Amino acid sequence: MHVRAGASHHTNKYDEDLIQLAKIASISSLPEHNTDIQRAAEWLFTRLKDAELEDVQILQTKGQPAVYGQWLHATGAPTVLIYGHYDVQPVDPLDLWTSPPFEPTVSRTGKGQEYFRGRGVSDDKGGLLQPVHAVEAYLKGRKALPVNVKFLIEGQEEIGSPNLAELLVEHKELLAADMALSADGGQISEKQAGIVLGLRGGVAFEVEAQTVGQDLHSGLKGGSVQNPVHALAQFVADLHAPNGSVAVDGFYEGVREITAEDRADAAAFPFDEAAEMESLGALGPHGEEGFSTLERRWLRPTLEVVGIYGGFSGVGIKTIVPAKATAKISCRLVPDQDPDHVMSALRRHVETHAPPQTRLKFLPLPFRAHPYIMPRHTVANRAAAKVLKEVLEGLFGAVKFYRDGGSIPALALFKEHLNLYMTCFSFGLPDDNIHSPNERFRVSMYDKGREAWIRMLQEIANQAAKPSASS
Known part of the structure; x- marks a missing residue:
């Protein structure tokens, strides 16, 4: 031509x-x-x-x-x-x-x-x-x-x-x-x-944990007030069940069952799991039990913490109990999940699962896709x-x-x-x-x-x- x-x-x-x-x-x-x-x-x-x-x-x-x-x-x-x-x-x-x-x-x-x-x-x-x-x-x-x-x-x-x-x-x-x-x-x-x-589609949000009005001296106040980094870590850890599924009520509503054709496509895909894990520097595959790596990536929804911060992160040490800590969280969605419904479920979870002596704030982020x-x-x-x-x-x-x-x-x-x-x-x-x-x-x-x-x-x-x- x-x-x-x-x-x-x-x-x-x-x-x-x-x-x-x-x-x-x-x-x-x-x-x-x-x-x-x-x-x-x-x-x-x-x-x-x-x-x-x-x-x-x-x-x-x-x-x-x-x-x-x-x-x-x-x-x-x-x-x-x-x-x-x-x-x-x-x-x-x-x-x-x-x-x-x-x-x-x-x-x-x-x-x-x-x-x-x-x-x-x-x-x-x-x-x-x-x-x-x-x-x-x-x-x-x-x-x-x-x-x-x-x-x-x-x-x-x-x-x-x-x-x-x-x-x-x-x-x-x-x-x-x-x-x-x-x-x-x-x-x-x-x-x-x-x-x-x-x-997959997706939604994202921040969750902010606050426990006190300002940073406090960790020697004078530590051990007597809730630490927001500890509280946020607890909250984040509880977002998944021991089997790797997302522990948020309503999160899986609408998720399609995996079909035989879906599994055949995954089986036919040229994928060397062991070689990929080695190339990624990963110790091995990880995720929701009962599904293969490709099924987890293609056909199942996920919730991932993509950033977490709070307190002092500079060189050396600053002995404080910080006032706030924040996590950024991204979810990937599969047919037929609805992003609005998922965000509502996540908001309810944040509002009803605050650790002791902790105020959690739910902040939607602009990433949203069906x-x-x-x-x-x-x-x-x-x-x-x-x-x-x-x-x-x-x-x-x-x-x-x-x-x-x-x-x-x-x-x-x-x-x-x-x-x-x-x-x-x-x-x-x-x-x-x-x-x-x-x-x-x-x-x-x-x-x-x-x-x-x-x-x-x-x-x-x-x-x-x-x-x-x-x-």
Whole structure:
């Protein structure tokens, strides 16, 4: 296909795109980076116009803006809505980075494994650029696309997409499409392709424990008043039963039973538990009794303490009984749990399970996502399976259908508000260190992903033309 050949001549330009976009510190969770968020949106606005997309615009929200562009001249062909996000995670702890997170680099020496390095290169700036480059290759090569295309690139995914639902409702007609693809996500490995059929949803909250009005001298008052760190530790420990289940009344309401097909997908997934535990530095698997590791990750809800602090944490010792202590807690949810119901159950638990002489305060956090599940045999999934087998070779077996433990709020929101199932068509890898120091993106996957997107747009047209096609 001459479109792919043409795209291969612009590798340096594509590399520079990712370097330039990843230089922008578009951290959505930190208000001091609001200017950077705006810069990233403006950069993408210009880049979509340069790719010859039309009606390019910045869509304002109550939070961070989204960027939109379209090309709608493929008469009789389906319309594909492509989703991605340009915001990134914070970079702390900074001292663990081997190079500055917003001074991205790329190695293309041809000598062994090569990477882009920097915050956001994999999640999701490298991912969102691949379909932009693919569309540009068509429009500057053939002057046409095999399908109609719309882009929606948001700036708040990393904080749970709190304003995306309102944006989808407000621009429902503009965003109307036959199917949706996500440029956010990843592959099982470079040689094993996979298609995600479901992701977990999530909610998050803080619980603050207070026992006294101010920090107290631990010699004069210690042992005679409740210590909030001790109390909070007790409360957190009691959030799980001895069998590893979550000990919150109502938490499991709506959870689907695991089906034989679910278990077959888990059994077919290429997973070496012992090797993974060793690579993670873990002493062994741990979790809810009665379920395998993959079942725990894909098909069961979880509650995790993601941060806990209180008292003095500097160098040396400060002999106090602190006044307050706080824990940040994240829950992952599965079909058919309702985030609002789960948050209500968690609030009730906090309000009714305070340790002695302790005031607990429940503080909701803005992370909220519905769980997502989709059918196997959509037009986009069939097209993705064919293309991924061609591009990633499938050396370890056929393309796998599987569930994933993470959350992409847009998937469930697109289904709820646009009535579109979204296929994840993305090329990050499990060892890309996303959300962690030293994030990276394999150069080979950046190149393969671009080729896959070029093939994917044509294959969707092919699949949609078949008599039995349905999105």
